Amino acid sequence: MTAAARVRRRTNRRLIGKLLVASVRSCAGGQADEDVVQLAPLVDDVELARASEFHGVTSPVYLALRRRDALDVRHARDPLDDELSTRLVAAHRQMMQDRLRSRADLATVATLLDRASVPWVLLKGPVLSDFVYARKDLRGYIDLDVLVPPRHFEVALGALESAGLAVLDNDWLSARERRLGEVPLVAPLGTVVDLHWHLVNLGPVRDGFRIDIDELFGRARTLPIDGAPVPALGREDLTAYVALHACLHGGNRLVWLQDLAQLAQHDTPAWHEVVRTVRKWRTGLATAAMFRAARHVLDAHIPEAVDRSFAPAGWRFLIDGVDRLSPIEASRGYGTVPTMLRRSAHGSPRAVAEDVARRCRRWVRRSGWRDRRAPPPALFDVRTAAVASRTGRKEYLAMISAARS
Numbered sequence: 460m461t462a463a464a465r466v467r468r469r470t471n472r473r474l475i476g477k478l479l480v481a482s483v484r485s486c487a488g489g490q491a492d493e494d495v496v497q498l499a500p501l502v503d504d505v506e507l508a509r510a511s512e513f514h515g516v517t518s519p520v521y522l523a524l525r526r527r528d529a530l531d532v533r534h535a536r537d538p539l540d541d542e543l544s545t546r547l548v549a550a551h552r553q554m555m556q557d558r559l560r561s562r563a564d565l566a567t568v569a570t571l572l573d574r575a576s577v578p579w580v581l582l583k584g585p586v587l588s589d590f591v592y593a594r595k596d597l598r599g600y601i602d603l604d605v606l607v608p609p610r611h612f613e614v615a616l617g618a619l620e621s622a623g624l625a626v627l628d629n630d631w632l633s634a635r636e637r638r639l640g641e642v643p644l645v646a647p648l649g650t651v652v653d654l655h656w657h658l659v660n661l662g663p664v665r666d667g668f669r670i671d672i673d674e675l676f677g678r679a680r681t682l683p684i685d686g687a688p689v690p691a692l693g694r695e696d697l698t699a700y701v702a703l704h705a706c707l708h709g710g711n712r713l714v715w716l717q718d719l720a721q722l723a724q725h726d727t728p729a730w731h732e733v734v735r736t737v738r739k740w741r742t743g744l745a746t747a748a749m750f751r752a753a754r755h756v757l758d759a760h761i762p763e764a765v766d767r768s769f770a771p772a773g774w775r776f777l778i779d780g781v782d783r784l785s786p787i788e789a790s791r792g793y794g795t796v797p798t799m800l801r802r803s804a805h806g807s808p809r810a811v812a813e814d815v816a817r818r819c820r821r822w823v824r825r826s827g828w829r830d831r832r833a834p835p836p837a838l839f840d841v842r843t844a845a846v847a848s849r850t851g852r853k854e855y856l857a858m859i860s861a862a863r864s
Contacts, residue, residue, distance in 0.1 A: 472506075472510075472789045473786070474498060474501050474502050475502045475506055475507050475789070476510070476786055477494070477498055477788070478495065478498040478507065479510060479511060479514055479516055479520065479713055479788050480713070481494035481523070482495055482516065482519045482520040482522075482523035482524070483516055484758070486519040486522050486594065487593065487717075487720065487757075495523045495524065499524060504543040505542075505543075507520070508546045509791075510791065511547070511550075513712065513791055514713040514714060514788070515598075515713065515714030515715075516713050516717065517551060517554070518596055519597055519717075521547040521551045522551075524547070554596070554599035555596065557599060558585075560648045560649060561585070561601070561602075562585065563648055564603065564646035564647065564648050564649075564650035564652065565581070565603055565650075565689075566687070567622070567646060568605060568619065568624075568646065568652055569687075569689070571619055572605075572607070572618060572619075575614055575617075575618035577611045577614055577615045578607065578611065578676055579605050579606065579615070580605070580606050580679050581603065581604070581605060581684075581689050581690065581691050582604035582605070582691075583600070583604050583704070583718075584600040584602070584604060585600070585603075585684050585685075586682060586689070586692075586697070587701075587722075588600060590682045590684060590726070591725050592721050593724075593725060598718070601650070602650060602651040602652065602653060603646075603651070603652045603653065604641075604653045605653065606655040606656070606658070607654065607655070607656060608656070608672055608673060609656045609859050609860075609862060610860075612654070612859050613859070613860075615654060616654060620644075623647060624646055625645050626642060626644055627643040627644060627651065628642075631851025631852040631854070631855050632850075632854075633851075634851070635851055635854045635855040635858055637661060637662055638661070638858060638862075639660055639662070640657035640659055640661070640665060641653045641654060641655040641660050642654050656672070656859055656862075657670070658670055658672075658675075658703070658704075659707070664707060664805045666806075667806030667810060668703075668740055668742055669739065669740060670742075678693035679691065679693060680692075680693055680694075694726055694727070694729070695728040695729060695732040695736050697722065697726070697728075698719070698733055699740065699746060701719060701722060702719060702745065702746040703740075703742045703746060703749075705749050706745035706749050706801045706802075706804050707745065707801070707802060707804070707805070708802070709801055710748060710749055710752060710798070711790040711797065712787075712790070713756070715749065716752055716756050716759070716787065717757065719749060719750065719753040719759055720759035723753075723759045723760040723761050724759075724760055727760075730761075734765060734769060738768075741806075742805075743766075743769030743770045744774055744804040744805075744808070744811060745801070745805065746766065746770075747766035747769065747770030747775060747778070748770075748778045748800070748804055749801075750765060751766055751778055751779060751782075752778075755779070756788060771808065773808070777800070782797055784796075799818050799819070803815045803818065
């Protein structure tokens with residue numbers, strides 16, 4: 460690729476990023492409608508569709524363009540506009556279909572857990588889209604995240620399996636080795652239900668935090684979703700968790716910033732309680748990284764004094780710097796410096812530096828020369844695999860029991 464082509468691609472990505480941000484702000488009630496109309500004719504259609512899908516903001520883009528008749532304006536310029544319009548409409552309709560399927564599966568899961576007398580809370584998904592967001596069609600989701608106390612996890616898993624929900628991955632030995640904090644199951648209508656016993660999935664990452672799951676249930680609340688009461692995290696816990704989840708997954712999608720902006724506007728927590736929670740969880744670096752990004756990109760109503768309360772000045776300066784060099788709205792993947800920093804934001808600043816160095820070394824090894832000759836296939840024995848699966852399941856459940864004690 461020539462230097463001129465790289466410049467054009469970088470410019471196009473930045474323009475698309477500005478259009479995505481303007482669309483999100485427009486649907487949130489901001490004054491960005493004119494920006495949408497002005498930027499729409501300047502970007503590549505195919506790249507715009509891909510970027511909106513990656514960032515999880517297809518619906519805001521579709522609604523913003525439709526509201527200002529921008530699609531009609533674009534139609535006179537390029538025949539690909541019809542393709543863009545069709546793709547956005549199809550994605551929006553698919554999102555609504557996924558919501559209906561997930562709602563039905565949620566009702567099934569709720570009934571099963573209630574019958575088994577298992578306390579549970581719904582973490583994200585319908586809680587954000589139906590209760591927090593100003594419009595229910597702005598945020599999509601394709602899975603359900605359900606948290607149960609560690610001491611009830613085995614009972615909850617058995618109750619769901621006995622009703623026909625199937626464990627998606629039976630590699631229990633790997634789950635035990637990695638000390639995973641969730642088990643994915645497939646509900647009757649195809650929705651993936653992630654059954655959590657902790658908010659953080661990977662064991663080594665979880666070790667850097669101090670999150671008391673029992674306290675979360677003590678502060679839980681009940682929200683009306685589709686006319687039915689659904690248990691959910693408290694305001695402060697939900698805000699802290701959404702920021703932590705986004706950061707540990709790279710923090711490079713606009714939908715995660717949109718979540719925080721909507722929480723700050725429509726489900727405003729007591730910020731001093733958020734500070735207390737974050738300090739207790741020891742998630743200050745991760746939370747500050749996402750609070751600052753949401754404030755800078757989407758003008759989220761998060762007081763700057765909040766993240767100053769639990770993140771050192773050096774970390775704030777570093778995060779702001781890498782975000783200016785590599786804006787989140789222009790991201791298309793996970794191999795960037797800001798992504799590595801956010802995924803490493805667990806533990807102390809020294810632990811973050813060590814994790815970043817480890818990730819860089821791994822990236823160098825993967826990018827360098829490798830012997831591509833495939834090893835000989837291992838012999839597979841069904842009976843041995845079945846025994847290993849049963850043993851691994853017992854060890855995994857025993858690990859959860861040990862973790863709660």
